[in-house]
Amino acid sequence: MVPRKIRQSPKLPAEKRREQLLGSARRLFTKNGYRETTTEQIALSAGLTKGALYHHFKSKENILFELVKEVTERHFARLDEVLGRAKAPARVLDILLEQSESHSQCSLRDNVDFWIQAMRVPRIKRYLNRRFREMVDRFAGSVDTRYGNKTQRNHLAVFTFSLFHGLRIRNVLDPRVVSLPAQIKLYGELLDSKFGRIASGKGRK
Amino acid sequence: MVPRKIRQSPKLPAEKRREQLLGSARRLFTKNGYRETTTEQIALSAGLTKGALYHHFKSKENILFELVKEVTERHFARLDEVLGRAKAPARVLDILLEQSESHSQCSLRDNVDFWIQAMRVPRIKRYLNRRFREMVDRFAGSVDTRYGNKTQRNHLAVFTFSLFHGLRIRNVLDPRVVSLPAQIKLYGELLDSKFGRIASGKGRK
Amino acid sequence: MVPRKIRQSPKLPAEKRREQLLGSARRLFTKNGYRETTTEQIALSAGLTKGALYHHFKSKENILFELVKEVTERHFARLDEVLGRAKAPARVLDILLEQSESHSQCSLRDNVDFWIQAMRVPRIKRYLNRRFREMVDRFAGSVDTRYGNKTQRNHLAVFTFSLFHGLRIRNVLDPRVVSLPAQIKLYGELLDSKFGRIASGKGRK
Amino acid sequence: MVPRKIRQSPKLPAEKRREQLLGSARRLFTKNGYRETTTEQIALSAGLTKGALYHHFKSKENILFELVKEVTERHFARLDEVLGRAKAPARVLDILLEQSESHSQCSLRDNVDFWIQAMRVPRIKRYLNRRFREMVDRFAGSVDTRYGNKTQRNHLAVFTFSLFHGLRIRNVLDPRVVSLPAQIKLYGELLDSKFGRIASGKGRK
């Protein structure tokens, strides 16, 4: 009874499967949220069975970590690159927002939940907090000294990142209410008023 | 399992019970998160049993909605009051942050999760987005006209609220990395530089 | 599709259900072994669903413990009673064996596995070892002083219990190979030879 | 998961591999128990992969059987040897216990579980029961005739083996409660009292 699923195995190399699974996981996590996504969905969406998933990952939580690391490292790399060129915080905000938009291959609707879930897992939280502090440091270290002393530049970094996250979340929740360009412009004006016009790299893309 | 019969049924009036249950739910949701809180915990914590809970609320999700409305209305009322006195956005930010700190009887650690869960439910999301737009409007309508025309004040409102949310989340996730007073001061200086010093109401509570 | 099981609930009082579930568990554990028995089987065999089982017991392991305690206490009580009447170790062996035969409502085939599994759970193991030492003490304290000093009577107790367990297991594994009456008689003769004939209570049943 | 390629395939002759696998299985089974040991562990511990294991054994259960046979045959051989020298049952008990102690390269803690699992498999059970009866026969055939006629010596064999098993299990479960030397001595005295002192071979190894 119940036509037993025919034993079929595309039998991909491990590395390829990992990519597939991570891709499926990212897509599902961002679409439906971490909790709402089952390991079975991830596996099926990658073309194999639940059991096989555990051949490639130790646990669902581990997939989350893997994903978090991947995204964070990319984010970090991008930030590094940005800071190398643009010395002005508003410019950084601009590029950060622009990136998070374009980079969302799939709907980021529930991305926030993804991060929240990640933050619940102690080791992931530690990782993320560490990475954030490093980002703040990097930011404070790269930005023009006219923005103040080290401490002040640190505050500015936190300010900028918080603004970024706040805008991003709001934008995800209700895009109609927030005009990203207007926000970036406003931030730029605020900074210019206080610190004077400071060259911000190559200028607008 | 099977907790030994406590058989206590004070049989309170419905309205009173609702209050109790909502109180318990708020406490538990903010402490442990929505998903992590079971209906049983809510009921028990309010002094009755799981089954009885369903006499007062249609579902767990409904409790969430009820709570979201309650908190949002309070938040809204508070904002109204603040806007009546303080005309400066930085002052608003100050009071908002101060309030969310003091108002947290219990750790707000997982508060974020609470809102995320709320946002997943379409009707709650619609409600919250509507309320947010109203808050932006109210803000833009109340703030000193020296902050720009209606549209600009709208942007400023979104900017302020986003900054608020961003700072709040970061503060929840890793309090050590963000100094709220420094952030408020920084925001005040940025605004003053651009718009000039504008009276910000009666000053600190 | 798949005619959803009609919601039917005999709705028994908790105490009664507990008994039923313990009974089902005992039957299944002894027949098929602890590992081989699923919580679903236990529940179904008691007339309810898997989920309901967890209304009455915290875990499968807990059911095991409950059962172990029940059997052990009964065993202990029986031993107490026996020791009150029969002062001779062979008589104790006799009664112990007789009891474990009659008491087995259902096949004891896999009883051994039941105890092994129990011994794997640390808290159960501690409980059982404590109980065993108490039984040895009780035995050594009750038995006629002609069997030696306290230490020697302790050894005799361990000897008797070990013999009992050994015979019991062998009897369970292959009843044809061991004649319980002959073993009891042999043990009696060995004791009589060494310690002289010592009254063993009311005599043979 | 997915251990980084070690890609080592010494490609040993089948017989050698079998030995290795059986060795690994014995070590793991006795240390952790049959159920707790996975085929992967066995294979890895023998230096090859899970899949390869099935070239040498039809199933995990078959490994168990193989092992049971091996151990039993060795046990039998040892008994044979012992019976050739020592004619006194207490001496046999002594040597049996001593052997099971020394022979345990690794903790025998879960050895019991090993045998229980074996007994669950019908064909293994049949084999073991047959072997046990043969051991009883051999014992009864070898032991001094002063211990009684064939039937009585059979009972004595069962008595001795049961005592052996009982003591062994108790010793494994809670070593503190049973003094093996005292038990052996006690058994010797019981026998001597009844049957008179009978030479027990060459004495202690």
Added chain:
DNA sequence: TATGAATGAGCGTTCATTCAT
């Protein structure tokens, strides 16, 4: 109104076994 026994769908994970390469 309140109780609490019962439901049932679901989830993350494990593992002996298979088989294409």
Added chain:
DNA sequence: GATGAATGAACGCTCATTCAT
């Protein structure tokens, strides 16, 4: 002979919800 990716059938447990009393 060996690999290792894949299978699939369990299993223990959770929990929002229902409902007879």
